[in-house]
Amino acid sequence: SEQPQSHDEL
C-alpha cells in the first residue's frame, strides 16, 4: 500500500 502521507498536522 502507498506510504501513509506524513502527518503534517500537530
Place this chain on the structure above:
Amino acid sequence: MNIFRLAGDMTHLISVLVLLLKIYATKSCSGISLKTQELYAMVFVARYLDLFTDYISFYNTVMKIVFILSSLAIVWCMRMHRVVKRSYDKELDTFRHNILIVVCFGVAVIINEKFTLREVFWAFSIYLEAVAILPQLVLLQRSGNVDNLTGQYVFLLGGYRAFYILNWIYRYFVEQRFSRWISAISGLIQTALYADFFYYYFLSWKNNAKLHLPA
C-alpha cells in the same frame, strides 16, 4: 496550512499557556485533573516520535517541542512542585485513566494507517487525545464550581478541536486525496465530549453566573 488549522493550533497553544499561567500565578492546581495532564503528555510524546526524523516545517517542529515541554512541565509542577502539589484535588481526581490508555492502545493496534510502530503510536495518540479530557470533565462535575481559568482552559481545548474539524472539512474539499479519517472521526468524538461542557459554559456566560455543572 490553512487558517482553520492555524487558528486551531493557536487556540491549543493559548489553552496550554492559560493553564501554565494559572498554575504559576496562583501556585495552585486546584480544579485541574493531573490524570488529564498525564494523558496529554503521553499524547504528545506518542505523536511526535518523528520529531527528530521527519522535518516538515520550522513551525511544525517548534510547536511540537512547545507542546511536549509544556505538557511535561504541567505534570512535573503538579507532581513535584512542593507548593503546587498540595492543592491537587487527589481525592476528586479518581478517574481510572489507565483503562483509557489500554483501550486506546488496543484500538490503535487494530485500526491504524499502517501496522508500523510509528503509525500505531500515532493512532494511539489520536484516540487517547479524544478521551484525555474525561478525567478533567469528571473532576469539574465533582468539584461543582469551575474557576474561570480552568473553565477557559477546557473551553479553549474544545475550540481547538472545533477549528480542526473545519480544517478537515476544508482539506476534504480542497485536496483530491483525503485520508485523515482516523483524525477526523476521532476529532469529532472528542469535540462531542466537550459539547455538554460548552452548553453549560454558554449558559453561565449568558446568565453571567458562575459556571455550575450539574452534579
